[in-house]
Amino acid sequence: MRNNALVYAQTHRSEALDGLQELLRIPSISTLPECQPEMQRAAQWLVDKLTAIGFEHLAIMATAGHPVVYGDWLHADPSAPTLLIYGHYDVQPADPLDEWLSPPFEPMIKGDKIYARGADDNKGQLYTHVAALEAYLKSDGRLPLNVKLLIEGEEEIGSPSLGNFIRAHTDLLKADAAVISDTHMPAPDKPIIVSGVRGLAYMEVSLRGSSHDLHSGMYGGAVENPLNAMVKMLASLHDENGRVTIPNFYDKVLPLTPAEREIFNNGLITEKTVMAETGAPALWGEKGYSVAEWLGARPTLDIHGIKGGFIGEGQKTVIPAVVSAKVSMRLVPNQNAAEIAELFSQHIQRIAPKTMELSIKKYSAENGAVVDTSSVAIEAAVQAFEQGFGTRAIFMREGGSLPVVTMFSQILQVPVVMMGFGLPDDAIHAPNEQFHLPNFYQGIETAIHYYDIFGQQTLLLV
Amino acid sequence: MRNNALVYAQTHRSEALDGLQELLRIPSISTLPECQPEMQRAAQWLVDKLTAIGFEHLAIMATAGHPVVYGDWLHADPSAPTLLIYGHYDVQPADPLDEWLSPPFEPMIKGDKIYARGADDNKGQLYTHVAALEAYLKSDGRLPLNVKLLIEGEEEIGSPSLGNFIRAHTDLLKADAAVISDTHMPAPDKPIIVSGVRGLAYMEVSLRGSSHDLHSGMYGGAVENPLNAMVKMLASLHDENGRVTIPNFYDKVLPLTPAEREIFNNGLITEKTVMAETGAPALWGEKGYSVAEWLGARPTLDIHGIKGGFIGEGQKTVIPAVVSAKVSMRLVPNQNAAEIAELFSQHIQRIAPKTMELSIKKYSAENGAVVDTSSVAIEAAVQAFEQGFGTRAIFMREGGSLPVVTMFSQILQVPVVMMGFGLPDDAIHAPNEQFHLPNFYQGIETAIHYYDIFGQQTLLLV
Numbered sequence: 001m002r003n004n005a006l007v008y009a010q011t012h013r014s015e016a017l018d019g020l021q022e023l024l025r026i027p028s029i030s031t032l033p034e035c036q037p038e039m040q041r042a043a044q045w046l047v048d049k050l051t052a053i054g055f056e057h058l059a060i061m062a063t064a065g066h067p068v069v070y071g072d073w074l075h076a077d078p079s080a081p082t083l084l085i086y087g088h089y090d091v092q093p094a095d096p097l098d099e100w101l102s103p104p105f106e107p108m109i110k111g112d113k114i115y116a117r118g119a120d121d122n123k124g125q126l127y128t129h130v131a132a133l134e135a136y137l138k139s140d141g142r143l144p145l146n147v148k149l150l151i152e153g154e155e156e157i158g159s160p161s162l163g164n165f166i167r168a169h170t171d172l173l174k175a176d177a178a179v180i181s182d183t184h185m186p187a188p189d190k191p192i193i194v195s196g197v198r199g200l201a202y203m204e205v206s207l208r209g210s211s212h213d214l215h216s217g218m219y220g221g222a223v224e225n226p227l228n229a230m231v232k233m234l235a236s237l238h239d240e241n242g243r244v245t246i247p248n249f250y251d252k253v254l255p256l257t258p259a260e261r262e263i264f265n266n267g268l269i270t271e272k273t274v275m276a277e278t279g280a281p282a283l284w285g286e287k288g289y290s291v292a293e294w295l296g297a298r299p300t301l302d303i304h305g306i307k308g309g310f311i312g313e314g315q316k317t318v319i320p321a322v323v324s325a326k327v328s329m330r331l332v333p334n335q336n337a338a339e340i341a342e343l344f345s346q347h348i349q350r351i352a353p354k355t356m357e358l359s360i361k362k363y364s365a366e367n368g369a370v371v372d373t374s375s376v377a378i379e380a381a382v383q384a385f386e387q388g389f390g391t392r393a394i395f396m397r398e399g400g401s402l403p404v405v406t407m408f409s410q411i412l413q414v415p416v417v418m419m420g421f422g423l424p425d426d427a428i429h430a431p432n433e434q435f436h437l438p439n440f441y442q443g444i445e446t447a448i449h450y451y452d453i454f455g456q457q458t459l460l461l462v
Numbered sequence: 463m464r465n466n467a468l469v470y471a472q473t474h475r476s477e478a479l480d481g482l483q484e485l486l487r488i489p490s491i492s493t494l495p496e497c498q499p500e501m502q503r504a505a506q507w508l509v510d511k512l513t514a515i516g517f518e519h520l521a522i523m524a525t526a527g528h529p530v531v532y533g534d535w536l537h538a539d540p541s542a543p544t545l546l547i548y549g550h551y552d553v554q555p556a557d558p559l560d561e562w563l564s565p566p567f568e569p570m571i572k573g574d575k576i577y578a579r580g581a582d583d584n585k586g587q588l589y590t591h592v593a594a595l596e597a598y599l600k601s602d603g604r605l606p607l608n609v610k611l612l613i614e615g616e617e618e619i620g621s622p623s624l625g626n627f628i629r630a631h632t633d634l635l636k637a638d639a640a641v642i643s644d645t646h647m648p649a650p651d652k653p654i655i656v657s658g659v660r661g662l663a664y665m666e667v668s669l670r671g672s673s674h675d676l677h678s679g680m681y682g683g684a685v686e687n688p689l690n691a692m693v694k695m696l697a698s699l700h701d702e703n704g705r706v707t708i709p710n711f712y713d714k715v716l717p718l719t720p721a722e723r724e725i726f727n728n729g730l731i732t733e734k735t736v737m738a739e740t741g742a743p744a745l746w747g748e749k750g751y752s753v754a755e756w757l758g759a760r761p762t763l764d765i766h767g768i769k770g771g772f773i774g775e776g777q778k779t780v781i782p783a784v785v786s787a788k789v790s791m792r793l794v795p796n797q798n799a800a801e802i803a804e805l806f807s808q809h810i811q812r813i814a815p816k817t818m819e820l821s822i823k824k825y826s827a828e829n830g831a832v833v834d835t836s837s838v839a840i841e842a843a844v845q846a847f848e849q850g851f852g853t854r855a856i857f858m859r860e861g862g863s864l865p866v867v868t869m870f871s872q873i874l875q876v877p878v879v880m881m882g883f884g885l886p887d888d889a890i891h892a893p894n895e896q897f898h899l900p901n902f903y904q905g906i907e908t909a910i911h912y913y914d915i916f917g918q919q920t921l922l923l924v
């Protein structure tokens with residue numbers, strides 16, 4: 001164990017926190033066109049920071065969408081392995097703004113939490129690596145292994161450009177393992193290594209019922225209201241057992257083996273924990289499965305917003321001309337996201353009212369993935385967590401989607417390690433997003449241990 | 463016929479148009495709390511204008527909500543009748559703002575149309591009376607009958623304070639007939655006297671599923687999404703025949719007699735005319751009824767907007783904590799609006815998911831009404847239209863709601879004349895609201911004829 005880096009990290013926590021706060025102040029919301037300059041600013045901030053700590057070949061690399069930040073340090077022993085570290089500098093929109101207790105891009109520290117959009121997802125988690133690398137380079141002047149950093153700007157919009165970017169730069173990104181800190185653990189004393197992520201197909205459906213908004217008194221009951229029609233269509237997408245009704249939706253879902261069910265139902269995710277984390281008075285899901293299976297092993301369909309009509313204060317008796325709904329489906333390994341997007345579109349075309357103009361837009365379609373938990377890279381993570389958090393990590397599939405996992409596995413054919421430091425109540429994607437500072441500091445130390453342990457295991461790999 | 467007033471009106475059209483434009487520039491949106499000062503400004507503008515043309519006892523009279531403007535001219539022959547003229551100075555919200563071709567509160571004249579929020583509903587229609595009264599007083603110095611003006615500020619929010627106001631001022635408002643110009647005719651050569659209006663119950667339903675917005679990857683499939691639940695609930699409010707499924711909803715709806723059906727299906731409102739007016743590619747309504755019956759004789763239920771989640775550009779995978787939907791029901795005569803609001807609430811309580819916190823708000827509940835088409839006051843309107851538009855008006859029930867009709871009939875027990883000058887493509891409640899200027903000018907002349915004819919018929923009334 002290289003004590004120097006660890007000591008440096010432990011004695012420079014406030015500097016790490018300062019750096020994170022600088023990054024959090026940049027509203028790099030990838031989905032909003034007006035935030036384009038902020039995206040550039042966040043990328044440039046990372047380039048400057050990584051250059052300052054001793055990284056090389058820093059570049060803001062163009063893609064079809066937001067750019068990727070790349071940088072590396074490749075001066076380790078010739079036998080040392082190369083680690084690819086992934087993170088993303090883009091964040092979710094901050095609305096509803098009026099529910100934030102402090103402005104989303106003015107980080108607030110209160111107790112052992114830091115509050116800001118991106119505090120956890122992913123600026124906070126990404127920064128554990130930045131600080132860990134800095135600790136090594138500022139104390140020892142070198143790293144125990146070669147490191148390449150790939151920090152993308154489109155994770156929150158489904159990573160539409162990342163696949164092409166990786167395919168175009170397979171040599172540049174070549175590595176022995178990839179590590180991603182963008183997942184969470186059920187509690188600070190229960191570290192998790194994520195063994196699978198769900199895929200995502202994100203769609204928007206629009207219905208036009210008339211050429212202009214109508215007065216419901218003049219036309220209600222004769223011209224079909226697109227809102228009435230939209231709710232009917234969306235409601236029909238689930239049956240009474242909570243199953244998605246799109247034909248062939250479940251065709252490629254692999255049944256769970258008894259051994260897999262045992263892993264899922266290990267007691268870490270229960271009705272009680274989920275109700276406590278969400279404040280939901282009761283849970284609801286597909287019949288025949290447990291809450292842990294709902295979250296890790298079953299595909300889902302969710303409506304995210306319905307636009308059209310009047311949602312201001314008071315009453316307005318309008319029949320909107322156009323209504324649109326955003327809908328996404330979380331997919332499990334072996335489901336093909338592009339295929340599911342197509343099944344969704346076909347089904348909507350079948351059930352949409354013939355009285356209206358229909359349009360369907362696909363925002364993203366990314367497959368889910370499972371990782372090989374027996375790899376040396378994963379074993380090193382188990383040991384690193386044991387050092388950093390003082391307890392053995394368990395494997396768990398995660399409900400969220402990380403398109404990059406599939407891309408790294410399939411394109412770079414590299415073992416992927418999901419070693420996340422978030423907590424369930426970090427409110428990612430919601431108002432008052434936060435990061436638990438003890439997890440931030442232990443995350444930095446776990447990263448330091450990981451570089452050290454994985455660096456030593458080189459010979460096994462080669 | 464008093465040619466003086468008519469000649470004055472015909473030679474002072476541009477002054478009338480100027481006056482209307484001044485009123486249209488005031489954004490008196492009753493439903494928006496921030497427009498409170500504009501409401502006062504609109505009321506004061508009317509007081510000043512009516513004072514200037516010779517009206518007396520002008521007052522901005524307080525109610526529990528927005529004030530009522532009152533004024534009168536009571537110097538007609540002792541045997542002359544008294545006419546109560548009703549209008550409203552409040553308008554609908556202007557959103558969606560980006561669909562307006564010119565700013566909603568900067569009136570634009572293009573061809574034979576004037577465009578602005580309120581151009582038809584109701585500032586333009588109300589102003590036909592202001593200009594007609596001005597024509598009499600400026601030419602003859604007197605009116606052929608006594609006139610009381612009641613101009614309210616809450617019509618677009620369901621007239622919640624008007625009933626109490628009328629009850630508190632029955633002596634002040636005592637009249638032999640009431641005239642309301644707030645309805646429309648199918649075409650400029652097809653004047654209509656409205657013989658019935660629908661009632662309205664306007665509700666808002668909210669569902670809370672969790673204490674904060676959730677990430678659909680982390681919790682999708684286990685915590686019920688309030689948007690998923692809301693669409694299911696709303697979709698269930700209609701059956702496959704277009705009927706509302708709320709138990710007992712139709713109990714008090716009177717069946718149409720063959721004679722009534724004949725009047726409805728007189729060929730003025732057909733699938734073709736409604737499709738042309740709305741741009742809807744097809745129509746949709748309750749099975750077993752014609753389009754004219756859908757609009758005039760059958761109750762309906764419409765969703766006006768669903769709030770919660772993300773409706774911006776791009777994708778956000780949020781499960782909103784709270785979702786709310788605005789829903790209104792148009793009711794036909796004999797249905798009781800308060801009772802229907804209660805049936806709605808009870809039904810929603812029954813069908814709402816037990817996994818969520820439900821709340822229901824009632825915005826307004828006003829009964830529909832039919833008027834006695836054989837009254838002298840109505841007969842005078844038939845003759846006035848014949849003079850003003852050169853053709854005989856027909857009776858027709860209207861799909862919209864005018865709570866004041868019920869209030870005048872029941873509280874003041876006065877015959878109500880709905881003599882409107884709007885057209886179906888005036889886009890009231892929608893972007894680019896407009897008023898057909900020939901209808902504006904003919905409306906002024908029809909009002910002049912009406913005062914004259916009804917003034918002469920006095921002796922029959924007394």
